[in-house]
Amino acid sequence: MEILSGLTQSEIEKITDELKASKFRARQIHNWIYLKSVSSIDEMTDLSVKFREELKQIATVSETKIKVKQVSSDGTIKYLLEYPDGECVETVLMRFDNRANLTACVSSQVGCAVNCSFCATGKRGFIRNLTYKEIIEQVLTIQRDTGLKVTNVVFMGQGEPLLNLDQVLKAMEIFNEDFQIGARRLTVSTSGIIPQIYKLADLNLQSTLAISLHAPNHAIRSKLMQIENKYNMDELKKALKYYVNQTGRRITIEYLLIKGLNDTVEAAKELAHYLHDIKCNINLIPYNPTAQNDYKRPDNKSIMQFKYLLEHSGKKVTVRLERGADIDAACGQLKGKVD
Ligand code: SAH
Ligand code: SF4
Numbered sequence: 001m002e003i004l005s006g007l008t009q010s011e012i013e014k015i016t017d018e019l020k021a022s023k024f025r026a027r028q029i030h031n032w033i034y035l036k037s038v039s040s041i042d043e044m045t046d047l048s049v050k051f052r053e054e055l056k057q058i059a060t061v062s063e064t065k066i067k068v069k070q071v072s073s074d075g076t077i078k079y080l081l082e083y084p085d086g087e088c089v090e091t092v093l094m095r096f097d098n099r100a101n102l103t104a105c106v107s108s109q110v111g112c113a114v115n116c117s118f119c120a121t122g123k124r125g126f127i128r129n130l131t132y133k134e135i136i137e138q139v140l141t142i143q144r145d146t147g148l149k150v151t152n153v154v155f156m157g158q159g160e161p162l163l164n165l166d167q168v169l170k171a172m173e174i175f176n177e178d179f180q181i182g183a184r185r186l187t188v189s190t191s192g193i194i195p196q197i198y199k200l201a202d203l204n205l206q207s208t209l210a211i212s213l214h215a216p217n218h219a220i221r222s223k224l225m226q227i228e229n230k231y232n233m234d235e236l237k238k239a240l241k242y243y244v245n246q247t248g249r250r251i252t253i254e255y256l257l258i259k260g261l262n263d264t265v266e267a268a269k270e271l272a273h274y275l276h277d278i279k280c281n282i283n284l285i286p287y288n289p290t291a292q293n294d295y296k297r298p299d300n301k302s303i304m305q306f307k308y309l310l311e312h313s314g315k316k317v318t319v320r321l322e323r324g325a326d327i328d329a330a331c332g333q334l335k336g337k338v339d
Contacts, residue, residue, distance in 0.1 A: 002059040004033050004041075005140050006133030008178065019054050033061070034178045037143035064137045066145065076324030081141055083134055087127060089158055091138035092324065093146065103152040106138045108168055109159025114191050116212075116225045118256060120290045121158040130159070132170035139179065150179070154187040156210070161188050162196035172207060183207045189254065194231040197239040201246040209243060210252040210283070211236070215262050216270035224262075237278065244279045251280040257303055258287045259296040268306045272313035281316045288325060 002015060013026040025047065032044045041047075041056050067088060068080040077093045089107040096103065112119070113126035138157075139150050153175055155161040161168045168188065175181045183206035190197070191212045200209065213236075215221030215228075222228040240251055253275060257263045275282070284307060287297045298306075303319060310317045 003061075003063060003133070004029065004059050005062045005064075005137055006174070007033075008174070015055075015059060018058070019051070021051060025051065029055075030178070033140070035149070035180070037140060037147070037149075039144045062137065062140065062144075064134075064141060066141060069145070070324075070327040072324035072327045074324065076327065077142075077146070078324060078327050079138075079141060079145070081138060083137075089130065089134075089138070091142065091157055093142045093150070094324070101152060102148055102150050103154060104139045104142050104150045105154050105156045106135055107157030107159050108135060108155050108161040108164050112159050113163065114160050114225070114227050116191065116214075116227070118214075118224060118258065118287065118290075118293065118295055120292060123292055129164040129167060132167045132174065135167065135171040136174050136179075139175070151181065152185040152187075153181060154189065154210075156187070156189045160191055160193065162190045162193040162200070165196050165199065169203075172205070187252070191225060191227050192231050192236045192239075193227075194235055194239045197236075197243055201239075201243040204247050206247075206249070208249065208252055210254055211240065212254045212256075213271075214254070214256045216267045216274060220262050220267070224256075224258075233274065237274070240278050240280075251278065253278075253280045253282045254285060255282060256285045256287055257298050257306060259298040259302075261295070263298045263302050263306055265305070265309065268309035272310055272315070275315065276313065281318070282310055283318050283320055284310075285320045286322065288322070288328075290328075 009026060009030050012029050013023055016026040028046055029044065032038045038044060038061065040061055041052050044052060063084045065082045066079055067082045070078045075095045079091050080088050081091060082088050087110045089110055091107060092105040094103045094105065107130065109129050110127035111124040112121045115122040139153060143150055155168060172186055175186055176183055186207040187210050188207060189210040189212060214224050218228060218233055221233060244251060284303065286303055287295055289295065289297060307317050307319060
């Protein structure tokens with residue numbers, strides 16, 4: 001059985017050729033899959049009943065199931081999806097104030113090998129890479145379930161996208177061409193896999209690169225992220241400068257704020273110094289407590305003080321609004337609970 005989700009226009013044409021139908025039929029099917037996001041062939045109502053019956057003999061829309069769906073009071077929706085082999089990942093839909101923007105937060109791997117100390121996904125270890133079809137299936141599932149069109153995609157769910165770069169790049173190409181989501185509306189977030197950052201820089205994409213920095217210096221970062229011992233902040237900085245030089249794009253720095261650990265006045269000053277010659281915006285993320293460790297969220301006063309100190313250094317700083325806190329919509333948390 002062919003799965004239609006994830007097929008490009010020319011791949012769908014192979015199916016319509018087989019059924020001796022025109023290329024125009026392939027275009028109609030393509031629209032039903034990516035833009036109108038139907039769940040079944042029967043819903044493709046501009047195809048004749050006879051043609052739909054023939055198509056149903058050899059193809060189906062999708063075999064991915066929604067295992068759990070949670071809706072937060074702020075409108076954030078979190079899904080736990082199950083692929084045909086039984087592996088699950090989470091994907092989150094966030095609506096920001098501007099209702100026209102619908103952001104899907106997608107996973108790139110089942111589990112993650114990077115094992116950051118604060119992250120629930122890391123605790124599971126690495127299970128497997130997702131294929132590009134499995135990645136885009138997350139966005140299609142959201143569109144099918146809500147009837148809405150996703151406008152932005154961030155690779156901030158489970159997994160390290162730069163350790164599955166080929167599949168992630170192919171998924172980005174499909175988001176761009178088939179979903180018609182502009183490259184600037186795609187964001188790849190990484191813990192800092194340096195060789196792959198150089199590779200991305202040379203591809204000169206217009207998408208946004210987000211770096212999970214989370215610390216102002218080597219000592220604190222290596223406590224939070226083992227990856228710092230392999231790819232340290234000095235080397236990371238060189239890679240980020242290269243990236244900005246090659247692409248002209250501004251980087252997003254993600255900084256998790258953990259009480260008493262990396263939220264002090266000294267940390268803010270040290271961070272400002274580290275970033276002073278990097279073209280970037282900073283996104284502060286108040287830590288969302290998980291059951292597996294003792295880290296705590298700082299109080300609002302220290303968050304605002306930290307923000308102020310960084311702004312003083314001339315950077316644009318945003319504090320990530322807590323989305324779906326009541327449904328544990330931070331990285332890796334739902335899967336942690338279902339296990
Ligand atoms: N592996 C990539 C992509 C996943 S992004 C990366 O780490 O960048 C997942 C984001 O969620 C990261 O910025 C991570 O730091 C953040 N995150 C993980 N656990 C969190 C928690 N408990 N509270 C808030 N943010 C968390
Ligand atoms: Fe992996 Fe990112 Fe979680 Fe670190 S924060 S363990 S890199 S998913």
